[in-house]
Amino acid sequence: MKLTLIATASFGLEAVVRREIETLGMKVLSTENGKVTFEGDERALIRANLWLRTADRVQLKMAEFIARESEELFQQVKGIPWENLIPPDGKFTVLVSTVKSRLRSEPNNQKTVKKAIVERLSDCYGMEHFPETGAAYTVKATLLKDRVTITVDTTGPGLHKRGYRVASVPAPVKETLAAAMVELSFWNPDRFLLDPCCGSGTIPIEAALIARNIAPGLSRHFACEDWEIFPPGMWKEERQRAFQAMDLDKKLQIYASDISREAIEAARRNAEEAGVEEDIVFERCDIGERLLTPSTMAPRGIIITNPPYGERIGDREQVDRIFRMLHRFMAARPDWSLFLISPDRQTEEKVMGRRSDRRRKLYNGRIEVNYYQFHGKRPERKSENGKERS
Secondary structure (H helix, E strand, O other), rough: EEEEEEOOOOOOOHHHHHHHHOOOEEEEEEEEEEEEEEEHHHHHHHHHHHHHOOOOOOEEEEEEEEEOHHHHHHHHOOOOOOHHHOOOOOEEEEEEEEOOOOOOHHHHHHHHHHHHHHHHHHHHHOOOOOOOEEEEEEEEEEEOEEEEEEEEEEOOOOOOOOOOOOOOOOOOHHHHHHHHHHHHHHOOOOOOEOOOOOOOHHHHHHHHHHHHOOOOOOOOOOOHHHHHOOOOOOHHHHHHHHHHHHOOOOOOOOEEOOOOOOHHHHHHHHHHOOOHHHHHEEEEOOOOHOOHHHHHHOOOOOOOOOOOOOOOOOHHHHHHHHHHHHHHHHHHHOEEEEEEEEEEOOOHHHHHOOOEEEEHHHHHHHEEEEEEOOOOOOOOOOOOOOEEEE
């Protein structure tokens, strides 16, 4: 069955999500603010949920149309072949969001959409009452001005819910954002990676999952798993393929530290739950101790971190000290690269004394941040006669 799917994304991550979808071999139809629309079949829907690391959720697009009046909304929704998706015992709920639409009443729109679906299914199945004892379907109607988009959620709890966060600390970075930070850094598993403000370990854990090619959704359940559109055994087949795709032989150099004993304990527990505890070296220590001890650092490497913001954890003095330590380290280690998120607009001057090589506006929860990327010196390449050249 040919399906139109939508991967929703946090602002600023659309291009990363698009790249992931294309890597999975699916055709992207469009990229807009907050979403990437693509097409595929039932197997593609399964793979998108299992494998997408930076998307928020995957939706099945049912229709898109113009509706200026309630009756128009009703007839358009009733015209959708809901019987191809929802069985007689299906349990469905309707959610509605309205932005600048002439149909401004969300409660009225919700009733209209619900009634239209019920009438369509009643006509198809010859039933007036539905037991609603089967699989769940969450229908979302989004009204933006006069344009209506009808989708059905396939994910359930957001894709950032990997299932490994059994212990947490205040203000953890979201798993999807942590994965995007790693993807945007162009880190590869052969390089030394350090997070000196690791908190509950999300960034190093996501890096290890990427390096091991472990599907982020492998250990969780999805809303659409019980839908009848999937041939028997298809979910099991795709999970088996995901297990077979793991790379468990690669030697990794991922290090994580934090001054908080509670944070390090939480990070270790989460890494163990994710199955990557042996891939990460956790250490409780001050950032200055970690960065300014040469014997513990590789000649070249990458720092990816989400330091405290001051507004959320700790005070301004603590944050400024972390920036000073990063500044000293990067000044002494020009071969290293640094990637960090911060809402502080003076981060570039404080950390490096120069503009970043790249900067991208993102959101950590509801906090607007910039993802600052400072690239180290490129390694010299050797010519055919063995001499180094730039």
